[in-house]
Amino acid sequence: MNILEGRIKQTHKAENKGKYILYWMQGAFRCNYNHSLEFSIYLSNLYNLPLIVLVILNLDYPEANYRSFKFFLEGLNDISNTLKNRKISLHLRKGRFESVLSEYKTNIHTLVTDKSYLPNLKNIKIDIFKKLNLNSYEVDTNLVVPVEIASSKMEYGGYTIRPKIKRLYENYISDFSMNDYKNAYVEQIIDFDINDTDSLLKSVEYVSPINIKGGEKNAENTLEYFIQTGFKRYALQRNDPCSNVESNLSPFLHFGHISPIKVLKTLPHDDFENYEAFLEQIVIRRELAHNFTFYSDTTNNLSKYLPKWAKDTLFDHKQDEKKYLYKLKDFEQANTHDIYWNAAQKELLKTGKIHNYMRMYWGKKIIEWSNDYKEAYNIMAYLNNKYAIDGRDPNSYAGIMWCFGMHDRPFIERDIFGKIRYMSENGLKRKFDIEKYYKMWSIK
Numbered sequence: 219m220n221i222l223e224g225r226i227k228q229t230h231k232a233e234n235k236g237k238y239i240l241y242w243m244q245g246a247f248r249c250n251y252n253h254s255l256e257f258s259i260y261l262s263n264l265y266n267l268p269l270i271v272l273v274i275l276n277l278d279y280p281e282a283n284y285r286s287f288k289f290f291l292e293g294l295n296d297i298s299n300t301l302k303n304r305k306i307s308l309h310l311r312k313g314r315f316e317s318v319l320s321e322y323k324t325n326i327h328t329l330v331t332d333k334s335y336l337p338n339l340k341n342i343k344i345d346i347f348k349k350l351n352l353n354s355y356e357v358d359t360n361l362v363v364p365v366e367i368a369s370s371k372m373e374y375g376g377y378t379i380r381p382k383i384k385r386l387y388e389n390y391i392s393d394f395s396m397n398d399y400k401n402a403y404v405e406q407i408i409d410f411d412i413n414d415t416d417s418l419l420k421s422v423e424y425v426s427p428i429n430i431k432g433g434e435k436n437a438e439n440t441l442e443y444f445i446q447t448g449f450k451r452y453a454l455q456r457n458d459p460c461s462n463v464e465s466n467l468s469p470f471l472h473f474g475h476i477s478p479i480k481v482l483k484t485l486p487h488d489d490f491e492n493y494e495a496f497l498e499q500i501v502i503r504r505e506l507a508h509n510f511t512f513y514s515d516t517t518n519n520l521s522k523y524l525p526k527w528a529k530d531t532l533f534d535h536k537q538d539e540k541k542y543l544y545k546l547k548d549f550e551q552a553n554t555h556d557i558y559w560n561a562a563q564k565e566l567l568k569t570g571k572i573h574n575y576m577r578m579y580w581g582k583k584i585i586e587w588s589n590d591y592k593e594a595y596n597i598m599a600y601l602n603n604k605y606a607i608d609g610r611d612p613n614s615y616a617g618i619m620w621c622f623g624m625h626d627r628p629f630i631e632r633d634i635f636g637k638i639r640y641m642s643e644n645g646l647k648r649k650f651d652i653e654k655y656y657k658m659w660s661i662k
Protein backbone atom coordinates (compact mmCIF):
# COMPACT_ATOMS: atom_id res chain seq x y z
CA MET A 219 0.00 0.00 0.00
CA ASN A 220 1.18 3.53 -0.81
CA ILE A 221 2.39 5.20 2.41
CA LEU A 222 0.15 8.23 1.78
CA GLU A 223 -3.06 6.28 1.18
CA GLY A 224 -5.94 7.43 3.36
CA ARG A 225 -3.87 10.20 4.98
CA ILE A 226 -4.47 13.19 2.69
CA LYS A 227 -7.50 15.44 2.68
CA GLN A 228 -8.09 18.65 0.77
CA THR A 229 -9.24 21.24 3.30
CA HIS A 230 -9.80 24.16 0.96
CA LYS A 231 -9.88 24.34 -2.81
CA ALA A 232 -8.56 27.41 -4.63
CA GLU A 233 -6.77 28.22 -7.88
CA ASN A 234 -3.54 29.60 -6.47
CA LYS A 235 -0.96 30.50 -9.08
CA GLY A 236 1.88 30.63 -6.61
CA LYS A 237 5.60 30.07 -6.93
CA TYR A 238 6.13 27.37 -4.32
CA ILE A 239 4.70 24.55 -2.25
CA LEU A 240 4.52 25.48 1.42
CA TYR A 241 4.58 22.82 4.11
CA TRP A 242 3.42 24.43 7.36
CA MET A 243 4.92 22.00 9.87
CA GLN A 244 2.56 22.36 12.78
CA GLY A 245 2.06 19.03 14.54
CA ALA A 246 4.78 16.67 13.30
CA PHE A 247 8.13 18.24 14.14
CA ARG A 248 10.32 15.59 12.53
CA CYS A 249 11.73 14.64 9.15
CA ASN A 250 11.52 10.86 9.37
CA TYR A 251 8.23 9.06 8.96
CA ASN A 252 6.64 12.38 8.18
CA HIS A 253 3.92 11.82 5.56
CA SER A 254 3.22 15.57 5.27
CA LEU A 255 6.81 16.28 4.31
CA GLU A 256 6.86 13.44 1.78
CA PHE A 257 3.56 14.58 0.25
CA SER A 258 4.94 18.13 0.00
CA ILE A 259 8.06 16.88 -1.78
CA TYR A 260 5.87 14.82 -4.09
CA LEU A 261 3.84 17.95 -5.02
CA SER A 262 6.98 19.99 -5.44
CA ASN A 263 8.39 17.44 -7.89
CA LEU A 264 5.05 17.08 -9.66
CA TYR A 265 4.59 20.80 -10.30
CA ASN A 266 8.27 21.53 -10.60
CA LEU A 267 8.02 24.15 -7.88
CA PRO A 268 10.35 24.65 -4.93
CA LEU A 269 9.31 23.62 -1.43
CA ILE A 270 9.50 25.70 1.73
CA VAL A 271 9.02 24.14 5.15
CA LEU A 272 7.56 26.73 7.50
CA VAL A 273 7.61 26.58 11.30
CA ILE A 274 5.74 29.35 13.13
CA LEU A 275 6.65 30.15 16.71
CA ASN A 276 3.54 31.68 18.22
CA LEU A 277 4.47 32.90 21.68
CA ASP A 278 0.79 33.56 22.43
CA TYR A 279 -0.07 29.90 21.93
CA PRO A 280 -2.71 28.93 24.54
CA GLU A 281 -1.31 27.34 27.72
CA ALA A 282 2.25 27.10 26.39
CA ASN A 283 5.05 28.15 28.75
CA TYR A 284 8.83 28.14 29.14
CA ARG A 285 8.93 24.38 29.82
CA SER A 286 6.97 23.39 26.71
CA PHE A 287 8.48 26.02 24.39
CA LYS A 288 12.02 24.97 25.35
CA PHE A 289 11.30 21.32 24.53
CA PHE A 290 9.69 22.42 21.26
CA LEU A 291 12.64 24.64 20.29
CA GLU A 292 15.14 21.88 21.08
CA GLY A 293 13.31 19.75 18.54
CA LEU A 294 13.90 22.27 15.75
CA ASN A 295 17.66 21.62 15.66
CA ASP A 296 17.25 18.14 14.18
CA ILE A 297 14.75 19.42 11.61
CA SER A 298 17.05 22.23 10.57
CA ASN A 299 20.01 19.85 10.07
CA THR A 300 18.07 17.21 8.16
CA LEU A 301 16.37 19.69 5.84
CA LYS A 302 19.74 21.30 5.11
CA ASN A 303 21.08 17.89 4.07
CA ARG A 304 18.04 17.29 1.88
CA LYS A 305 18.54 20.81 0.39
CA ILE A 306 15.08 21.97 1.43
CA SER A 307 14.55 25.47 2.75
CA LEU A 308 13.33 25.97 6.32
CA HIS A 309 11.66 29.22 7.36
CA LEU A 310 11.53 29.86 11.11
CA ARG A 311 9.01 32.64 11.65
CA LYS A 312 7.68 34.29 14.79
CA GLY A 313 4.10 35.55 15.12
CA ARG A 314 0.48 34.55 15.00
CA PHE A 315 -0.38 31.78 12.54
CA GLU A 316 -2.68 33.83 10.34
CA SER A 317 -0.50 36.88 10.06
CA VAL A 318 2.62 34.88 9.18
CA LEU A 319 0.75 32.79 6.60
CA SER A 320 -0.75 35.90 5.05
CA GLU A 321 2.80 37.07 4.21
CA TYR A 322 3.19 33.96 2.05
CA LYS A 323 -0.31 33.98 0.62
CA THR A 324 0.35 35.37 -2.86
CA ASN A 325 3.26 33.03 -3.52
CA ILE A 326 1.68 29.78 -2.34
CA HIS A 327 0.68 27.28 -5.01
CA THR A 328 -0.39 24.61 -2.50
CA LEU A 329 -0.26 24.58 1.27
CA VAL A 330 0.24 21.31 3.14
CA THR A 331 -0.07 20.96 6.88
CA ASP A 332 -0.27 18.24 9.54
CA LYS A 333 -3.74 17.16 10.58
CA SER A 334 -4.90 18.49 13.95
CA TYR A 335 -6.94 16.40 16.34
CA LEU A 336 -7.95 19.04 18.88
CA PRO A 337 -11.15 20.94 18.08
CA ASN A 338 -9.77 24.46 18.66
CA LEU A 339 -6.76 24.01 16.44
CA LYS A 340 -8.79 22.19 13.80
CA ASN A 341 -11.18 25.14 13.58
CA ILE A 342 -8.47 27.81 13.61
CA LYS A 343 -6.80 26.14 10.62
CA ILE A 344 -10.02 25.77 8.61
CA ASP A 345 -10.79 29.47 9.20
CA ILE A 346 -7.32 30.54 8.06
CA PHE A 347 -7.43 28.47 4.86
CA LYS A 348 -10.84 29.87 3.97
CA LYS A 349 -10.01 33.46 4.88
CA LEU A 350 -6.75 33.48 2.95
CA ASN A 351 -8.30 31.36 0.19
CA LEU A 352 -5.42 28.87 0.14
CA ASN A 353 -5.39 25.67 -1.85
CA SER A 354 -4.66 23.46 1.12
CA TYR A 355 -4.28 19.87 2.25
CA GLU A 356 -3.93 18.28 5.65
CA VAL A 357 -2.05 15.05 6.19
CA ASP A 358 -2.78 12.60 9.01
CA THR A 359 0.78 11.69 9.93
CA ASN A 360 0.76 11.33 13.72
CA LEU A 361 -1.45 8.24 13.96
CA VAL A 362 -0.96 4.68 12.78
CA VAL A 363 -4.47 4.40 11.34
CA PRO A 364 -5.72 7.81 10.10
CA VAL A 365 -8.41 9.04 12.48
CA GLU A 366 -11.17 9.27 9.88
CA ILE A 367 -10.33 5.85 8.42
CA ALA A 368 -10.37 4.16 11.83
CA SER A 369 -13.88 5.41 12.53
CA SER A 370 -16.33 8.02 11.28
CA LYS A 371 -17.79 8.73 14.73
CA MET A 372 -16.91 9.15 18.39
CA GLU A 373 -16.28 5.68 19.79
CA TYR A 374 -17.56 4.42 23.15
CA GLY A 375 -14.37 2.79 24.33
CA GLY A 376 -11.46 0.49 23.69
CA TYR A 377 -13.85 -2.37 23.00
CA THR A 378 -15.48 -0.60 20.05
CA ILE A 379 -12.41 0.93 18.42
CA ARG A 380 -10.04 -2.04 19.01
CA PRO A 381 -11.50 -4.37 16.33
CA LYS A 382 -11.64 -1.51 13.81
CA ILE A 383 -8.00 -0.59 14.34
CA LYS A 384 -6.75 -4.16 14.57
CA ARG A 385 -8.37 -4.92 11.23
CA LEU A 386 -6.52 -2.06 9.55
CA TYR A 387 -3.30 -1.30 11.31
CA GLU A 388 -1.01 -3.78 9.49
CA ASN A 389 -1.77 -1.90 6.24
CA TYR A 390 -0.50 1.32 7.76
CA ILE A 391 2.83 0.20 9.10
CA SER A 392 4.40 -0.63 5.77
CA ASP A 393 8.00 0.44 5.12
CA PHE A 394 8.42 4.16 4.78
CA SER A 395 10.01 5.47 1.61
CA MET A 396 11.38 8.97 1.15
CA ASN A 397 11.24 11.08 -2.02
CA ASP A 398 14.29 12.87 -3.43
CA TYR A 399 13.75 16.57 -3.53
CA LYS A 400 14.48 17.80 -7.06
CA ASN A 401 13.85 21.55 -7.04
CA ALA A 402 15.63 24.78 -6.21
CA TYR A 403 16.59 25.91 -2.74
CA VAL A 404 14.61 28.99 -1.70
CA GLU A 405 16.38 31.53 0.47
CA GLN A 406 15.84 30.97 4.18
CA ILE A 407 14.01 33.40 6.46
CA ILE A 408 14.94 33.00 10.10
CA ASP A 409 13.24 35.25 12.67
CA PHE A 410 14.73 33.63 15.77
CA ASP A 411 17.70 31.70 17.06
CA ILE A 412 16.54 28.23 18.16
CA ASN A 413 19.22 28.01 20.83
CA ASP A 414 18.76 31.43 22.38
CA THR A 415 15.82 30.27 24.47
CA ASP A 416 16.28 32.69 27.34
CA SER A 417 15.93 35.90 25.40
CA LEU A 418 13.40 34.38 23.02
CA LEU A 419 11.12 33.20 25.84
CA LYS A 420 11.42 36.27 28.07
CA SER A 421 7.75 37.12 27.68
CA VAL A 422 6.27 33.68 28.37
CA GLU A 423 5.26 32.21 31.72
CA TYR A 424 8.21 30.56 33.43
CA VAL A 425 7.84 26.89 34.37
CA SER A 426 11.17 25.20 35.06
CA PRO A 427 12.46 23.09 32.15
CA ILE A 428 12.70 19.31 32.46
CA ASN A 429 15.87 17.22 32.23
CA ILE A 430 14.99 15.50 28.95
CA LYS A 431 15.70 17.40 25.75
CA GLY A 432 13.27 17.46 22.84
CA GLY A 433 13.96 16.40 19.26
CA GLU A 434 13.95 13.50 16.87
CA LYS A 435 17.36 12.15 17.90
CA ASN A 436 16.49 12.20 21.59
CA ALA A 437 13.20 10.51 20.81
CA GLU A 438 15.06 7.74 19.00
CA ASN A 439 17.53 7.39 21.87
CA THR A 440 14.63 7.19 24.32
CA LEU A 441 13.07 4.44 22.21
CA GLU A 442 16.37 2.56 22.05
CA TYR A 443 16.77 2.81 25.83
CA PHE A 444 13.24 1.50 26.29
CA ILE A 445 13.93 -1.49 24.04
CA GLN A 446 17.07 -2.31 26.02
CA THR A 447 15.40 -1.93 29.43
CA GLY A 448 11.65 -1.55 30.08
CA PHE A 449 10.15 -3.20 27.00
CA LYS A 450 11.10 -6.71 28.10
CA ARG A 451 9.07 -6.27 31.29
CA TYR A 452 6.32 -4.06 29.88
CA ALA A 453 3.41 -6.54 29.98
CA LEU A 454 4.20 -7.57 33.53
CA GLN A 455 5.22 -4.34 35.19
CA ARG A 456 3.76 -1.38 33.34
CA ASN A 457 1.45 -0.62 36.28
CA ASP A 458 4.31 -0.40 38.76
CA PRO A 459 5.59 3.20 39.02
CA CYS A 460 8.83 2.04 40.68
CA SER A 461 9.81 -0.39 37.92
CA ASN A 462 11.06 2.11 35.33
CA VAL A 463 9.25 0.18 32.63
CA GLU A 464 7.34 2.95 30.80
CA SER A 465 8.83 4.15 27.51
CA ASN A 466 8.68 7.88 28.35
CA LEU A 467 7.84 8.52 24.72
CA SER A 468 4.70 10.59 25.37
CA PRO A 469 6.45 14.01 25.25
CA PHE A 470 8.05 13.12 21.92
CA LEU A 471 4.80 11.73 20.54
CA HIS A 472 3.01 14.88 21.64
CA PHE A 473 5.35 17.18 19.70
CA GLY A 474 5.50 14.74 16.79
CA HIS A 475 9.24 14.23 17.34
CA ILE A 476 8.67 10.56 16.64
CA SER A 477 6.05 8.67 14.68
CA PRO A 478 4.20 5.78 16.37
CA ILE A 479 4.81 3.86 13.13
CA LYS A 480 8.55 4.23 13.56
CA VAL A 481 8.17 3.05 17.17
CA LEU A 482 6.24 -0.05 16.14
CA LYS A 483 8.65 -0.89 13.36
CA THR A 484 11.63 -0.64 15.70
CA LEU A 485 10.25 -2.78 18.54
CA PRO A 486 11.14 -6.49 18.49
CA HIS A 487 8.03 -8.16 17.04
CA ASP A 488 9.03 -11.63 18.20
CA ASP A 489 8.52 -10.60 21.83
CA PHE A 490 4.81 -11.09 21.27
CA GLU A 491 3.48 -10.53 24.78
CA ASN A 492 5.27 -7.23 25.34
CA TYR A 493 4.65 -6.05 21.79
CA GLU A 494 0.89 -6.62 22.16
CA ALA A 495 0.79 -4.94 25.57
CA PHE A 496 2.60 -1.90 24.19
CA LEU A 497 0.48 -1.84 21.03
CA GLU A 498 -2.63 -1.65 23.22
CA GLN A 499 -1.33 1.64 24.66
CA ILE A 500 0.44 3.36 21.78
CA VAL A 501 -2.16 2.42 19.18
CA ILE A 502 -5.51 1.47 20.75
CA ARG A 503 -5.63 3.82 23.79
CA ARG A 504 -3.79 6.64 22.05
CA GLU A 505 -5.92 6.48 18.91
CA LEU A 506 -9.09 6.19 20.99
CA ALA A 507 -8.05 9.46 22.66
CA HIS A 508 -7.50 11.09 19.26
CA ASN A 509 -10.86 9.76 18.09
CA PHE A 510 -12.46 11.42 21.13
CA THR A 511 -11.00 14.90 20.63
CA PHE A 512 -11.29 14.78 16.84
CA TYR A 513 -15.04 14.19 17.01
CA SER A 514 -15.59 16.66 19.91
CA ASP A 515 -16.41 20.27 19.29
CA THR A 516 -14.73 21.46 22.48
CA THR A 517 -12.18 20.08 24.93
CA ASN A 518 -13.95 21.59 27.89
CA ASN A 519 -17.38 20.09 28.12
CA LEU A 520 -17.65 17.50 30.83
CA SER A 521 -21.41 17.22 30.69
CA LYS A 522 -21.66 16.80 26.93
CA TYR A 523 -19.44 13.84 26.19
CA LEU A 524 -19.65 11.57 29.23
CA PRO A 525 -21.71 8.40 28.72
CA LYS A 526 -25.25 8.67 30.15
CA TRP A 527 -24.59 6.29 33.07
CA ALA A 528 -21.65 8.46 34.18
CA LYS A 529 -23.56 11.74 33.86
CA ASP A 530 -26.52 10.30 35.79
CA THR A 531 -24.43 8.88 38.61
CA LEU A 532 -22.42 12.10 39.01
CA PHE A 533 -25.66 14.04 39.11
CA ASP A 534 -26.99 11.73 41.85
CA HIS A 535 -23.88 12.26 43.97
CA LYS A 536 -23.10 15.91 43.39
CA GLN A 537 -24.25 16.96 46.88
CA ASP A 538 -22.29 14.25 48.72
CA GLU A 539 -20.29 15.46 51.66
CA LYS A 540 -16.50 15.64 51.27
CA LYS A 541 -14.04 14.98 54.02
CA TYR A 542 -11.23 16.98 52.43
CA LEU A 543 -11.50 20.05 50.23
CA TYR A 544 -8.57 21.70 48.49
CA LYS A 545 -8.09 24.69 46.25
CA LEU A 546 -5.99 24.83 43.11
CA LYS A 547 -3.06 26.30 45.06
CA ASP A 548 -3.00 23.37 47.54
CA PHE A 549 -2.95 20.88 44.70
CA GLU A 550 -0.38 22.84 42.73
CA GLN A 551 1.98 23.03 45.70
CA ALA A 552 1.58 19.32 46.52
CA ASN A 553 0.06 20.33 49.79
CA THR A 554 -2.64 17.77 50.63
CA HIS A 555 -2.94 15.36 53.58
CA ASP A 556 -2.09 12.44 51.25
CA ILE A 557 1.68 11.92 51.00
CA TYR A 558 1.31 9.60 47.98
CA TRP A 559 -0.77 12.11 46.06
CA ASN A 560 1.76 14.80 46.92
CA ALA A 561 4.53 12.55 45.62
CA ALA A 562 2.71 12.20 42.27
CA GLN A 563 2.27 15.97 42.03
CA LYS A 564 5.99 16.39 42.78
CA GLU A 565 6.85 13.93 40.05
CA LEU A 566 4.81 16.10 37.69
CA LEU A 567 6.44 19.35 38.84
CA LYS A 568 9.92 17.92 38.49
CA THR A 569 9.79 15.64 35.45
CA GLY A 570 6.81 16.96 33.47
CA LYS A 571 5.08 13.59 33.64
CA ILE A 572 3.43 11.22 36.12
CA HIS A 573 3.58 7.44 35.81
CA ASN A 574 0.28 6.32 34.27
CA TYR A 575 -0.91 4.41 37.34
CA MET A 576 -0.26 7.33 39.68
CA ARG A 577 -1.71 9.72 37.10
CA MET A 578 -5.02 7.90 37.38
CA TYR A 579 -4.86 8.11 41.20
CA TRP A 580 -3.85 11.78 40.95
CA GLY A 581 -6.94 12.56 38.83
CA LYS A 582 -9.37 10.50 40.92
CA LYS A 583 -8.32 12.25 44.12
CA ILE A 584 -8.75 15.70 42.57
CA ILE A 585 -12.38 14.70 41.98
CA GLU A 586 -12.71 13.47 45.58
CA TRP A 587 -11.25 16.63 47.12
CA SER A 588 -12.71 19.40 44.93
CA ASN A 589 -15.87 21.43 45.47
CA ASP A 590 -17.62 20.02 42.43
CA TYR A 591 -16.95 17.99 39.29
CA LYS A 592 -16.50 21.00 37.03
CA GLU A 593 -13.94 22.51 39.35
CA ALA A 594 -12.11 19.16 39.51
CA TYR A 595 -12.02 18.99 35.70
CA ASN A 596 -10.64 22.53 35.47
CA ILE A 597 -7.97 21.90 38.13
CA MET A 598 -6.84 18.69 36.43
CA ALA A 599 -6.71 20.30 32.98
CA TYR A 600 -4.87 23.35 34.33
CA LEU A 601 -2.20 21.37 36.19
CA ASN A 602 -1.75 18.77 33.48
CA ASN A 603 -1.47 21.33 30.70
CA LYS A 604 0.82 23.62 32.66
CA TYR A 605 3.33 21.10 34.00
CA ALA A 606 3.07 17.99 31.83
CA ILE A 607 5.44 18.11 28.90
CA ASP A 608 3.04 15.74 27.12
CA GLY A 609 0.07 17.95 28.13
CA ARG A 610 -2.39 19.77 25.82
CA ASP A 611 -2.67 16.52 23.90
CA PRO A 612 -5.71 14.42 22.92
CA ASN A 613 -4.39 11.95 25.54
CA SER A 614 -4.59 14.70 28.17
CA TYR A 615 -8.31 15.32 27.60
CA ALA A 616 -9.16 11.64 27.21
CA GLY A 617 -7.13 10.81 30.36
CA ILE A 618 -8.96 13.46 32.38
CA MET A 619 -12.35 12.41 31.05
CA TRP A 620 -11.48 8.78 31.87
CA CYS A 621 -11.28 9.82 35.53
CA PHE A 622 -14.95 10.83 35.21
CA GLY A 623 -16.00 7.52 33.62
CA MET A 624 -15.43 8.05 29.90
CA HIS A 625 -14.12 4.99 28.01
CA ASP A 626 -14.74 3.02 31.22
CA ARG A 627 -17.58 0.99 32.78
CA PRO A 628 -19.74 1.33 35.91
CA PHE A 629 -18.55 -0.09 39.26
CA ILE A 630 -20.20 -0.61 42.67
CA GLU A 631 -21.86 2.63 43.81
CA ARG A 632 -20.19 4.71 46.52
CA ASP A 633 -20.09 8.27 47.84
CA ILE A 634 -18.92 11.16 45.64
CA PHE A 635 -17.98 8.87 42.71
CA GLY A 636 -21.30 7.10 42.37
CA LYS A 637 -20.70 4.27 39.90
CA ILE A 638 -17.46 5.73 38.58
CA ARG A 639 -14.29 3.73 39.23
CA TYR A 640 -12.72 4.64 42.55
CA MET A 641 -9.06 4.40 43.52
CA SER A 642 -7.76 4.17 47.07
CA GLU A 643 -4.53 4.39 49.01
CA ASN A 644 -4.97 0.72 49.98
CA GLY A 645 -5.14 -0.18 46.32
CA LEU A 646 -1.74 1.44 45.80
CA LYS A 647 -0.34 -0.52 48.74
CA ARG A 648 -1.66 -3.78 47.33
CA LYS A 649 -0.34 -3.22 43.81
CA PHE A 650 3.25 -2.07 44.36
CA ASP A 651 5.76 -0.64 46.80
CA ILE A 652 4.11 2.75 47.31
CA GLU A 653 6.60 3.65 50.06
CA LYS A 654 9.39 3.36 47.52
CA TYR A 655 7.49 5.61 45.12
CA TYR A 656 6.90 8.10 47.92
CA LYS A 657 10.62 8.17 48.73
CA MET A 658 11.51 8.67 45.06
CA TRP A 659 9.52 11.91 44.90
CA SER A 660 9.29 13.13 48.48
CA ILE A 661 12.16 15.60 48.17
CA LYS A 662 11.00 19.13 47.35
Ligand SMILES: Cc1cc2nc3c(=O)[nH]c(=O)nc-3n(C[C@H](O)[C@H](O)[C@H](O)COP(=O)(O)OP(=O)(O)OC[C@H]3O[C@@H](n4cnc5c(N)ncnc54)[C@H](O)[C@@H]3O)c2cc1C
Nearest residue numbers: 464465466467468499500503504574581608609613614617
Ligand atom coordinates in the same frame (compact mmCIF):
# COMPACT_ATOMS: atom_id res chain seq x y z
C1 LIG B 1 -5.53 12.15 34.41
C2 LIG B 1 -4.69 11.66 33.24
C3 LIG B 1 -4.03 12.58 32.44
C4 LIG B 1 -3.25 12.16 31.36
N1 LIG B 1 -2.62 13.09 30.60
C5 LIG B 1 -1.86 12.70 29.55
C6 LIG B 1 -1.18 13.67 28.76
O1 LIG B 1 -1.25 14.88 29.03
N2 LIG B 1 -0.45 13.23 27.70
C7 LIG B 1 -0.32 11.90 27.39
O2 LIG B 1 0.36 11.56 26.42
N3 LIG B 1 -0.97 10.98 28.12
C8 LIG B 1 -1.70 11.32 29.20
N4 LIG B 1 -2.33 10.36 29.95
C9 LIG B 1 -2.23 8.95 29.55
C10 LIG B 1 -1.00 8.20 30.12
O3 LIG B 1 -0.87 8.45 31.47
C11 LIG B 1 0.30 8.58 29.39
O4 LIG B 1 0.10 8.49 27.98
C12 LIG B 1 1.49 7.71 29.72
O5 LIG B 1 1.69 7.65 31.10
C13 LIG B 1 2.71 8.30 29.04
O6 LIG B 1 3.90 7.74 29.48
P1 LIG B 1 4.78 6.79 28.55
O7 LIG B 1 4.98 7.36 27.21
O8 LIG B 1 6.01 6.46 29.32
O9 LIG B 1 3.79 5.55 28.48
P2 LIG B 1 3.97 4.08 27.91
O10 LIG B 1 3.33 3.17 28.87
O11 LIG B 1 5.34 3.81 27.52
O12 LIG B 1 3.01 4.09 26.63
C14 LIG B 1 3.44 4.37 25.31
C15 LIG B 1 2.50 5.34 24.69
O13 LIG B 1 1.18 4.80 24.66
C16 LIG B 1 0.23 5.85 24.84
N5 LIG B 1 -0.53 5.62 26.09
C17 LIG B 1 -0.13 4.98 27.21
N6 LIG B 1 -1.12 4.98 28.13
C18 LIG B 1 -2.16 5.64 27.57
C19 LIG B 1 -3.47 5.99 28.00
N7 LIG B 1 -3.94 5.63 29.19
N8 LIG B 1 -4.25 6.70 27.17
C20 LIG B 1 -3.82 7.07 25.94
N9 LIG B 1 -2.59 6.77 25.47
C21 LIG B 1 -1.78 6.06 26.27
C22 LIG B 1 1.00 7.13 24.99
O14 LIG B 1 1.07 7.76 23.74
C23 LIG B 1 2.36 6.65 25.45
O15 LIG B 1 3.40 7.55 25.13
C24 LIG B 1 -3.14 10.76 31.05
C25 LIG B 1 -3.80 9.84 31.86
C26 LIG B 1 -4.56 10.28 32.95
C27 LIG B 1 -5.28 9.26 33.78
